[in-house]
Amino acid sequence: MNLEHYGWNTDWQQKWLQRDRKQHVPGRIVSDFGQMYRVWTSAGEVWGEVSGKLKHEHQDRSELPAVGDWVEVQVLEQEERVIIHSVLERKTCISRQAAGVATVNEQVIASNVDTLFLVSSLNDDFNVRRMERYLIMAWNSGVTPVILLSKADLCPDAELKVAEMEGAAPGVPVHAISALEDMGRDIVSAYLGEGITVALTGSSGCGKSTIVNWLSEAGVQKTQGIREDDSRGRHTTTHRQLFLLPQGGIMADTPGMRELRLFEDEGGLAQAFSDIEEIGSQCRFADCKHEGEAGCAVREAVEAGVLEERRLSNYHKTQRELKFQAVKEARSRRKADPKGRGSKSGAPRKSSSYWTKQLMDE
Known part of the structure; x- marks a missing residue:
């Protein structure tokens, strides 16, 4: 081999x-x-x-x-x-906070990934606010995010959904695809060059395993249907695994996430909301919180219809969660290591922040 x-x-x-x-x-x-x-x-x-x-x-x-x-x-x-x-030292590392109310541990989803496919299905489970969180995870991980809107054959207004998602993901490619109709294969295959590692992530039932089977041209992953009452699915993939694709790339499929609590912020928040950061640079005051201060360019953008109110609201919500979790993490760290001796392996502890639970139930 x-x-x-x-x-x-x-x-x-x-x-x-x-x-x-x-x-x-x-x-x-x-x-x-x-x-x-x-x-x-x-x-x-x-x-x-x-x-x-x-x-x-x-x-x-x-x-x-x-x-x-x-x-x-x-x-x-x-x-x-x-x-x-x-x-060997990892080039990139996709991770989140491990599930469980009391845990503050990092769970590595996949490492040494070049491109992360963020999958959302074009049915009633379509959620722009959720995608903003996946984007933060991607940027923090050091990978290149690409958004795939699956099951386009079920959506009569796929182009409008693509435009809506593009508005929430500045600079990130967004593609509507359908494995059933073989729609978008060439576009997706362009990311799968020889030796390139691509990972798939998304909520349960969004079509990740179907995409793996479609691109591999073989039934390497089991698939299940979705519930008609809420357009959500059951977990099909039960563990993470790499697959060698005929296009030459390597693909990692991951179990659907019921919850996404992001582990550590390495600038992902600023990149995921880069439009707000850019507009905010024009505010009268450098420390403007965009909550009604005089000369706030961000609030002016909302009032002018340039920036969506819900996007700004999610930006504020995420900032508050970050501050809360930073305090929680600091207390947990002091309790676990009151003398600040670091990890048992001798490696310095990371400066990490944890985010509150975001449920993504099946």
């Missing part, structure tokens, strides 16, 4: 050569089953497990291997199994 087909390139080779790894070989995590992994290596796809040393050094689950990671593995002779000794 040629690792270049799975995304290995000169950049990864340079990272690999930074340490003496002569006794080991590179591999890529295909799927994660908790204690065991499926790993692509030059010898084929095998089972893998994390070494005891790696588990001890990185007790934070987010630092252990995730789907898409390049890892250093030891091949066990006469066994179709490898031991994972280290994770």
Whole structure:
């Protein structure tokens, strides 16, 4: 098996050569089953497990291997199994706060992704405000977002929906597609060059697994219908997994999200609401909160119909949540590590912010 087909390139080779790894070989995590992994290596796809040393050094689950990671593995002779000794530094990392009211842990959805397809179906589940949150996650992750509006065959006004979504996603490509009608295949395939990794994310029932099957030209993922009463679906994909596509790219399918609590802000808020940030630069006061101050260019834009009131409202809501969660995180961190000693692995703690729960029920 040629690792270049799975995304290995000169950049990864340079990272690999930074340490003496002569006794080991590179591999890529295909799927994660908790204690065991499926790993692509030059010898084929095998089972893998994390070494005891790696588990001890990185007790934070987010630092252990995730789907898409390049890892250093030891091949066990006469066994179709490898031991994972280290994770190569990630180029990008798509993550959210792990589910659960009391948790403040990072959950890695996929790593080393080049393009993130944000999928929303063109039925009653179409939600612009939800997409704004997915965009924040994408920008924070360092990936390039692309919005796919699926099931266009069910929507008589798909062009209007595309325009509406474009207004909420400045500079982000938006494409209406239909796997059933084979609509938009060439457009989507253009993102799937050899060695390029693309991930799919979205709420349950938005059509991610159907898109994987459509692009792979095979039934590699199970699919289910949606409930007619609310246009929402059940979880079909139960774990994250990479697929090699005939176009040459690699695709990661992920389970539908019932909730999206974003982990850490690395400028994603400003990028997702770049239009508001740009208009705000023209306000009379540099610290304008856009809540009625004199000379507020943002409020003037709303009154003139240039900026949607609901978009500004969501921007304010997200800012408030960020401040609340920042305080909550700081308290949690002080309680867990009162002396500020950092993580057990010796790595410095990240400066992270957590967002309040946004339900995305099936």
